[in-house]
Amino acid sequence: VVIWRDGPYRVNQxxxxxxxxxWYPEKLWEFMARYxxxxxxxxxxxxxxxxxxxGQMYAETVKGKRMTRDYAERRARWEPLFEVxxxxxxxxxxxxxxxxxxxxxFETWDFGDSFGNPKENGQLQYEYxxxxxxxxxxxxxxxxxxxxxxxxxxxxxxxxxxxxxREDNWFGKLPNGEPSAERSSAVFVRDSKTGEARVSDWxxxxxxxxxxxxxxxxxxxxxxxxxxxxVYATTGSRLTVRIFGGWDFEPDxxxxxxxxxxxxxxxxxxxxxxxxxxxxxxxxxxxxxxxDPDNANLDRxxxxxxxxxxxxxxxxxxxxxxxxxxxxxxxxCEREVGSTVNVADASYTNTIGDPLLTAHWVDPDFDxxxxxxxxxxxxxxxxxxxxxxxxxxxxxxxxxxxxxTTQ
Numbered sequence: 001v002v003i004w005r006d007g008p009y010r011v012n013q014x015x016x017x018x019x020x021x022x023w024y025p026e027k028l029w030e031f032m033a034r035y036x037x038x039x040x041x042x043x044x045x046x047x048x049x050x051x052x053x054x055g056q057m058y059a060e061t062v063k064g065k066r067m068t069r070d071y072a073e074r075r076a077r078w079e080p081l082f083e084v085x086x087x088x089x090x091x092x093x094x095x096x097x098x099x100x101x102x103x104x105x106f107e108t109w110d111f112g113d114s115f116g117n118p119k120e121n122g123q124l125q126y127e128y129x130x131x132x133x134x135x136x137x138x139x140x141x142x143x144x145x146x147x148x149x150x151x152x153x154x155x156x157x158x159x160x161x162x163x164x165x166r167e168d169n170w171f172g173k174l175p176n177g178e179p180s181a182e183r184s185s186a187v188f189v190r191d192s193k194t195g196e197a198r199v200s201d202w203x204x205x206x207x208x209x210x211x212x213x214x215x216x217x218x219x220x221x222x223x224x225x226x227x228x229x230x231v232y233a234t235t236g237s238r239l240t241v242r243i244f245g246g247w248d249f250e251p252d253x254x255x256x257x258x259x260x261x262x263x264x265x266x267x268x269x270x271x272x273x274x275x276x277x278x279x280x281x282x283x284x285x286x287x288x289x290x291x292d293p294d295n296a297n298l299d300r301x302x303x304x305x306x307x308x309x310x311x312x313x314x315x316x317x318x319x320x321x322x323x324x325x326x327x328x329x330x331x332x333c334e335r336e337v338g339s340t341v342n343v344a345d346a347s348y349t350n351t352i353g354d355p356l357l358t359a360h361w362v363d364p365d366f367d368x369x370x371x372x373x374x375x376x377x378x379x380x381x382x383x384x385x386x387x388x389x390x391x392x393x394x395x396x397x398x399x400x401x402x403x404x405t406t407q
Contacts, residue, residue, distance in 0.1 A: 026062075026071070029078045044227060046081045046153065050132070051091040054113045055123025058132040058148060060139060072139060072147035081226060082150035084129045084233045085208035086157045087173045088114070092377075093130040096121055101317055103379060103407070107205040107235075116192035134306045134313035137371045141308060151229025151271045152375065154208020154236075163209075165236035166295065167406060168346070170206040170386040177201050181394040184387055184402060202402045206236045206386050213242070213269065229271025232376075237292040243270045243376050244286045247277050251360040254286040262286075270376075282366035287320065287359040289378040296380040297353025298323055299337040299407070303361055307372035320361040323354035323381075339382040343404045346384045346392040353381040382407040 032043050050057035062071055084091050089109025098104040112119045125131040129152060136148030156163045160178060164171045172178045177186065189199040213230045214221040225231060232241055242260065246267025253262050263286055268274060274283050289301050301321040307314055322333035340349045357378075366372075385406040391398050398404070 025079075026074065029074050032078055042223065042227075044081070044223075045079050046083055047079055048083055048155075049086065049088055049091070049114070049157075050083070050127045050129075051089050051109055052112075052114045053127055054117060054119050055126040058126045058135065060126070060135060067139060067143065067147065069143045069145050072143050072145040075147040076145065076149060080149075080151060080229055081231065082129050082132070082152050083155050084152040085205075085235050086155040087204050087207040088157060090205065090235070091128055092152075093128050094124050097124055097128055097131050098315060103377070107203075107406075109199065109203070111189070111198045112192075114189065116189050116198055118191075130304065130306060130315060133373050133375075134308075134315065137306065137308040137373065138311065138313060141311075141371065149373075151226075151231045152233045153210035153226075153231050154233035155210065156207040158207065165207045165209055167206050167236065167384060167386045168389050170389075172201075173204050173207070177204065179390065179393075181390075181396050184390055184396075184398055202387050202398070205406075208236060209234045209238065211239075211241070230269050232270060237295040237380060239292055239298075239378055239380075240288075240290040241376065241378055242288045244268065245272065245274050245283055245374065246286075247274070247281045247283060249284040249286050249360060254288065254358050254360045259286055259288070277368060282363045283374070284360065284362045285320075285374070285376075287357075287361065287376055289321075289357045289376075291353075291355045291380070296348065296383045297350040297355055298357050299353055299379040299381045300333050301357045301359055302377045302379065304375050304377055305363070305365075305372060307367075307370045309367075309370055316365070318361065320359040321357040323357060324352060337381050339405070341382050341384055341388075341405050343384065343388050344392070346388040348381070348383045350381070380407060 028045060032045065036043055047057055060067055090107040093101060093104050094108060094110060095104045110119060132148045136146045140146035156165055157173060159174050160171050162171045172183060177183050184202040186201040187197040188201050188204065190196060191198050211232045211234060212222050212225045214225040244263025244267045248266065253259055256262065263269060285303065287301055289298055291298050300319050300323060303318045303320050305316050318331050319328050319333045322328060323337060327334045338352050340352055382405050385404055387398060387402050388404040
C-alpha cells in the first residue's frame with residue numbers, strides 16, 4: 001500500500017513494483033525516493049499481510065546476506081507502519097511465539113503463503129508484529145538503526161467496494177464471498193501442489209480498521225499522523241484508544257478532561273520515543289479506551305512489553321485495567337470476564353464488561369539499561385462471529401470446526 005501526502009500522483013506508476021516487492025523492497029524505495037525528488041510529494045509504504053509471507057516480510061537477512069545499517073535506515077524511512085490485522089488473518093502474534101499469551105490465537109492463519117505454499121515454524125518470527133518489534137531491538141543494537149520500529153494499523157483488504165468490518169454486517173472479502181448460505185463452505189486457498197483445500201472462506205475475519213489521531217480531517221494531517229505513527233489498529237470495532245507515555249504522570253491525570261493536553265505537554269503519544277529518563281524514574285503511561293458505541297463492552301486493557309537483555313529478547317503481558325471491578329493478581333485480571341453470547345440467536349448483551357476503561361500504569365520491572373518497547377491491547381467481551389450471524393440469517397447448520405464466537 002503506497003500513500004501520497006499531497007500533490008498530483010499517478011497510481012499506475014507504482015503498480016509494477018507490487019509483484020517483486022517481497023524480494024526486492026529496495027527497488028520500491030528507490031522509486032519512492034525518485035518520485036519524491038521529482039514531484040515534491042511526500043510518500044510512504046505499508047507492508048501488507050506479513051503473516052502470509054513465509055518468513056520473508058520481516059527477515060533479518062536481505063537476499064541471503066546480513067542486513068546493513070543503510071538498509072535498516074531506508075526501511076525505517078519508507079515503511080513506518082505495520083499492517084497488523086486484516087481479513088486474511090491477524091498478525092499481532094502467534095501461539096508458538098507467545099505461549100503464555102491466552103489471546104495469541106486470534107484469527108490465526110499459519111498454513112503457508114497466499115499461493116498455498118506450506119510454512120515452517122521457524123518462519124513465524126519474521127511475520128508477526130510482536131516478534132518483529134523484538135527483532136528490531138536486537139538489530140538496532142547491532143546496526144545502530146532499527147528497521148522494524150513500526151506503528152500498527154489494521155486494514156479491510158476488501159475487494160467488494162464496501163468497508164463493512166462489523167461481525168453483524170460483513171460483506172466478505174471478494175465478490176464470490178458476499179453474503180449467501182453457501183459462502184462459509186467455499187474454499188479460499190488451495191495447496192499449491194495437491195490442490196487440496198487449505199483455507200475455507202469461514203476462516204476469513206471481518207477485517208480491521210486503521211485509526212489515526214490527526215489534527216484535522218485532511219489528507220495532509222492524516223498523512224502526517226501516519227508518518228509519526230500516532231495510529232492504532234482495530235479488528236473491526238470502532239474503539240477509541242489513546243495512550244501517552246512520560247516520566248512523571250500522576251494517577252489522577254488520566255481522569256482529567258484535558259488529559260491529552262497533559263500527555264502532549266509532558267510526554268509522547270503513541271508512536272513516540274521515551275528517552276533520557278530521570279535517574280530513578282520508570283516510564284508511566286496514561287491509557288484511555290472507549291468501546292464502539294454500537295458494539296461490545298470492554299473486558300480489559302493490557303500493556304505488552306518487549307525488551308532486550310544482552311542479545312536475548314523477552315516479552316511480558318500486564319493487565320492494567322479490568323472491567324467489572326476485577327482485581328489484578330500476578331499481572332492478570334483475577335478471573336475471566338465471562339460470556340453472554342447466544343450462538344443460536346447470534347446475540348449477546350453488554351451486561352458484563354465496561355464501556356470505558358482507564359489506567360495509569362508505571363512499569364514495575366523497568367531497567368534503564370535495557371532497550372524496550374510498549375504497546376497497548378484492548379480486549380472486548382466475547383460476541384458472535386460473522387459466521388454465527390450467517391447461520392441464523394440463512395437458517396443453516398455449520399460444521400463443528402467453524403468458529404462461532406470471537407473476542
